[in-house]
Amino acid sequence: MEQSTLIRRGLGLRGVDPHKVSPGYTLLAHLTSPGTVKLIDNHGQEVHRWDLPYRPGRHAQILRNGNLAYNGVHPDAPRLFPLWQKYRGGVMMEVDPQGKTVSEHRDPLAHHDQHHLDNGELLYTTVEGLEYHKGGAVLGGIPNSEAPDGKVYADCIKHVSPSGELLWSWKAIEHLDPKKFALQPHYPREHWPLINSVYPLKDGNILASLRSVSAVIIISRETGEVIWHLDSTVVAQQHCASELEDGSILIFDNGTFRHHESATYSRVIQVSREDKSIVWEYKDPHPMTFFTPFMGGAQRLPGGNTLVTEAAFGRIFEVTQNGALVWEYINPDFADYSGLDAKEIEGYFPYPANALFRAYKYTPEQIPWLHPN
Known part of the structure; x- marks a missing residue:
């Protein structure tokens, strides 16, 4: 059996439901593949694929120019702490439909998210090791769950030009109030605020x-200050915050350690x-049957439907x-x-x-290149 x-x-x-599903193609990157990105149609058939030289450092997107934006795992990045191997990236590539690299930016401390802007610039997340007195302020x-080198690694956000020149940066340790943005009690102190x-x-x-503190924030580009803060009374270990046409914010709310509720969904x-x-709000009619403890995505589609990624279980679905x-x-x-050069996490995730x-x-x-005629 x-x-x-x-x-x-x-x-x-x-x-x-052929009458209500949005027309189009879904792009997915299997995290434990050597670097496979697939485009599938509404019948679940693969219509295109890229086989790239690095395992996925999270996800892929298609840019306005039709090329693929891919975040691959940097082959020579430092090994900061075991779970760093799960979510680090570092090779931010733009690839054409035939798989040829158009441009590439590397940052061995990058992780999780990257945005290729229309002008070739990049906005992405990275980390820095804090001096011990600053780490103690977190x-x-x-x-006693800091990284093996005794440090707390804190997040930074970088905005770079097409040639890699730093245009703007932000450091969590300089702008977040440690009392207001304390790590939740179940998290190791190796990475803040994630x-x-x-x-x-x-x-x-x-x-x-900010996953490990259960917060979604807006940062002033001008001052670096937090000008909007949705806290853990609303969100729980959330992911994938994006802005919709009307200015509202769409969020995948994972639900681990949600306030005032014992059932997890x-x-x-x-x-x-x-x-x-x-x-x-969307939750399953039987709420506890839709749950992923980490990762996850939500995308509002042009016709008003929403594409949802129940990430840990490889499930993608669309709702009206x-x-x-x-x-x-x-x-x-x-x-x-x-075989993916991630020995540190083979024991954490020993299953296919x-x-x-x-x-x-x-x-x-x-x-447009998919069906040129």
Whole structure:
């Protein structure tokens, strides 16, 4: 009998409502692949793939010019602490449809998120090792759980030119109040506050999701100060904060250690910038059947549907504005971390997994090279 619960429940396309699903193609990068990115259609069929030279440092996106933006794992990055191997990146590539590298920026301390801007610039997350007295100012977390070198690694955000010149940077240790942004008690002190998404807002400011303190913030581009803060009374270990057309914020809310609730479930919420109220929410009708303890994505599609990535289980699905499920796909590829130069985490994740960090969907018009006629 098949021993994997995920495989037993079924893989690939699980269902589609052809009348309500958004037209287009879904892009996914299997995290424990050597570097495979796939584009699939609404029938779950692979229509294009890239086989890249580095395992995924999280996710891939298609740029306005039709090329692929890919964050690969840097081959020579320092090995800061075991879980660093899971979420680090560092090779930020732009690749054409044939797989040829158009441009590349490397930062061995980069992790989680990167944005290729339309002008060739990059906005991304990275870390710095704090001096011991500064690391001691970081509050919370599991006592004595700093990195093996005794340090706390704190997040930075960098904005660089196409040639790699630093245009703007921000350091958590300089701008976050340690009392207001203390690590939650279940987190090691090796990494604070663990920024898992960074997003350029239309007004020029920066939206960031801080997982280990359960916060979504807006950073003033001008001063570096936090000018908007959605705290742990609303979000719990969240990911993938993005800005919608009306200025509201879409968030994948994982739900681990959520305030005032013992049952664990994930949801997607749309939050008003003005009063922080939840103006739209999706959770499964049987809430506890939709959950990923880490990673996860939410993308509002042009017609109003939302694409959701239930990341740890390789599940991607699409829902309408009233919460009806109209498409579901389970990544059929499984592999563990062996052979991927990630010895530190082979024991943490010793099983074959189909996990994805985040998937994105694109209209046929956004990928003109796919069907040139």
